[in-house]
Structures are given as C-alpha cells and as structure tokens.
Amino acid sequence: MKCKILVPIAKGTEEMEFTIIADMLRRAGADLTVAGDKEIVVCSRGIKILPDVLIDELDLDDDWDAIVVPGGLGGTENLTNHEHFVEILERHVANNKYYAAICAAPMIFSDHRLIHEDALITSHPSVKDKIRNGVYTEDSLSVMHGKMITSRGAGTAFDFALKLIEILFTKEKAKEIADSIVYSR
Amino acid sequence: MKCKILVPIAKGTEEMEFTIIADMLRRAGADLTVAGDKEIVVCSRGIKILPDVLIDELDLDDDWDAIVVPGGLGGTENLTNHEHFVEILERHVANNKYYAAICAAPMIFSDHRLIHEDALITSHPSVKDKIRNGVYTEDSLSVMHGKMITSRGAGTAFDFALKLIEILFTKEKAKEIADSIVYSR
Numbered sequence: 001m002k003c004k005i006l007v008p009i010a011k012g013t014e015e016m017e018f019t020i021i022a023d024m025l026r027r028a029g030a031d032l033t034v035a036g037d038k039e040i041v042v043c044s045r046g047i048k049i050l051p052d053v054l055i056d057e058l059d060l061d062d063d064w065d066a067i068v069v070p071g072g073l074g075g076t077e078n079l080t081n082h083e084h085f086v087e088i089l090e091r092h093v094a095n096n097k098y099y100a101a102i103c104a105a106p107m108i109f110s111d112h113r114l115i116h117e118d119a120l121i122t123s124h125p126s127v128k129d130k131i132r133n134g135v136y137t138e139d140s141l142s143v144m145h146g147k148m149i150t151s152r153g154a155g156t157a158f159d160f161a162l163k164l165i166e167i168l169f170t171k172e173k174a175k176e177i178a179d180s181i182v183y184s185r
Numbered sequence: 186m187k188c189k190i191l192v193p194i195a196k197g198t199e200e201m202e203f204t205i206i207a208d209m210l211r212r213a214g215a216d217l218t219v220a221g222d223k224e225i226v227v228c229s230r231g232i233k234i235l236p237d238v239l240i241d242e243l244d245l246d247d248d249w250d251a252i253v254v255p256g257g258l259g260g261t262e263n264l265t266n267h268e269h270f271v272e273i274l275e276r277h278v279a280n281n282k283y284y285a286a287i288c289a290a291p292m293i294f295s296d297h298r299l300i301h302e303d304a305l306i307t308s309h310p311s312v313k314d315k316i317r318n319g320v321y322t323e324d325s326l327s328v329m330h331g332k333m334i335t336s337r338g339a340g341t342a343f344d345f346a347l348k349l350i351e352i353l354f355t356k357e358k359a360k361e362i363a364d365s366i367v368y369s370r
Contacts, residue, residue: 016208016366019200023230023339040235045208048235050225124367141367154208155368158340181201182309182326183340 002031003168006064008055008085009036012074015043016154017102021068024161027177028169037078037085044072055085066168067092071103071124071153080108090114093147098167100149102142102160106131109148119145124153158183187216188353191249193240193270194221197259200228201339202287206253209346212362213354220270222263229257240270251353252277256288256309256338265293275299278332283352285334287327287345291316294333304330309338343368 007022018034025032035058036051043049067089069079079085086108093099093114101109106123107130109115115133120143123131128138137143141159142151144167151160158178162185165174178185192207203219210217220243221236228234252274254264264270271293278284278299286294291308292315294300300318305328308316313323322328326344327336329352336345343363347370350359363370 014208015204016201019204019232022232023199023201023228026230034232043208045211047204047207047219050233050235153365153367155343155363155366178340180338181340182338 002029003065004063005030005032005168006058006067006088007032007034008067008069008079009034009041009043009049009051010075010078010082011037011042012072012076012078013041013043013070014072014075014103014154015045015047015049017070017072017157018043018049020157020161021070021102021164024158024177025068025164025168027180028165028173030168037082044074055082058084058088060087060091062088064092064097066098066100066164068164069101069105069108071101071105073104076104076107079105080111086112096147098147098149100160100164102151102157103153106150115148116146119148121145121148121150122152123150159185187214188250189248190215190217190353191243191252191273192217192219193252193254193264194219194226194228194234194236195260195263195267196222196227197257197263198226198228198255199257199260199288199339200230200232200234202255202257202342203228203234205342205346206255206287206349209343209362210253210349210353212365213350213358215353222267229259240267243269243273245272245276247273249277249282251283251285251349253349254286254290254293256286256290258289261289261292264290265296271297281332283332283334285345285349287336287342288338291335300333301331304333306330306333306335307337308335344370
C-alpha cells in the first residue's frame, strides 16, 4: 500500500520548501496530495502553484500516513488560522500519525498545543521564541521525537525530506534519491 | 537598475531546481520573469506552476542580464526544441550576457553550439555523454567559464543559485541569503 501524505500550502508558503518536500517524497513513491487554501496559491516569492485539491474539500475522515507542512511566515499564519486544516491536523496527531514541519511551520504545532512536553523540536531561528512547548534544540538540521519531525529552513529542506524518506520508506531509498540528485549530506 | 533575469520552464522542468533558482534570485533583488511553454506548466513530479508569461509572448528584443535554465529531462527536451526560446537564448549569448543551466539543461547549450571550445562545463552525471563541447568537469558542484555557469542537479541547486547571486550581485548578498535560509556550504 502506498504511503499517503498530505502537504498543505497557503498564500505565503515558502516555495522552495514546498517543492523539495513534495518532489522528494514523490520520488520515494509517496501518494502525495497538495492541498491549497485557494485555487491558485501565491507563494512567498511570487511563484504561483495550482494545488491538487482545496483544503476545504478534504474529508475529515481521510486517513493520512503523514502530514508535512512547509514554512514561510505568511503561509504558516494562514494555515494556523485555517480551521478545517487545523481540525484535520489535530485528528491526525490524536491518531498517533507522523506530523512534520519546517522553518516557521512548527509554530502551528505550538499554537495548537500539539507538542509533547518533553519533545525535541527545532524551527527557523527567527521564530524560536514562538515555540512555547517542547525542548528546543539548534544542534541538528532536522529532529524527530515520537511522531513529530521538525527542521530549520529552506537550506535544511533536503535534509528534512531525506529524513522523512528514511522514516516513511527506507534508509536505502533516501540514499538512492540523494545520489540521483547529486546531494551529499 | 534591477538585474533582469529570465527563467524558462516547460512541461517536465524539475520543480525543485526551478523554485530554488527563482526564489533565491528574487530574494537577492532580481527582477525575475518566469516564462512557460504553456499557461499551466506541469513539472517533472507533477507540481503545477502558473508562469508569469508565455515564452511565445517574449519579445526577441527584450534585454536580459541573465538567462537561467532549470533542468529535468523532459523540460530540457521541450526547451531545446522551442524555436522562440532558442532564438532568444542565441541572441542573448551572442550579446555576451550571462547564461546558466543546471542538471540536464546544459544539453541545450551543447545542442545549439553555445559552449566555447575551452569552456569548463558540468551537468547531471546521467547526461554527461550528451555534452559534446567544452571541457567537462565533475570536480565542482557549479562551474563558471566566461559568461556560462553550469551545475549538476537539484542537490547542487542552492550552490548554483548562490554562485549566481555572487556573480550578479555580491558575495555579501549571497552570504546573507545563505544565512537567512539556514544553509551552510
């Protein structure tokens, strides 16, 4: 069975983080859905993306193996305030599934109290003070604790995507994809 | 005066390479135009992009400071065969302007004889044999020779974009942007 992954995007999403997450996980073989807050999503540096579906069209009962949230301050704020997305995310976390965020997006987990008290977490340095739960770390590009994986910025997005592939697929698959794009950690 | 940059995309363009080039150069302050072969460009892993303009709408007399071509095998083939784009590129190179390509896209420079005999060039390893001019190197992630800059794959796209920012803007600007996205070379 294919690994089902949801990637939400909204006005102001960081386009590099979004494409690295979606492209790398699709290379790994994921059945990945890009859900947008609008029919055309204008990202943080003006790149215009057509999502596969609207977030509002997603069924609350849909079952995802992982939800992976790209950053960008504007996109993060829009997703934090998107009630339907937040309900999907809350149900997903309550069901003990993988949830991941990069750059500013770990703020969504903090704002909605989805971070376990003792969970290691990281984010973009500029929003460090907005992460009010968990144990903040700057020691790794990407960290995992329980079912939560977080990372720091567009410059750590390949590391983040490869870590997700290791977790959701295999280490060998991550190595194979890293080699195919001429990436060395 | 702003640095005017053209980034062409076509069906099958590698979406990570495209967004890293466009986003990073816009962060640096470029006046960057995304020109597509269609109104909706479906990239190599299914990400759908709305370009700013159609390639066919570009004026042959438009003046660009740099043309930067993302890879992806399908996108590269479509751009190689796009007569209007090739004419714009040939005029641009004849005017001694910067031209750059990553991954499979250096093939376009080879197919249209835009590589100087003694020019250092690189590409994705899988298309090495298709680069029939210049002096091929695998020693660097990105290389510059004269006004031509080439690089190897999505995993070297940040290095490539930062090299372009150093050349078209300043080393300080490249360092500032690398720091802001938590990227370390």
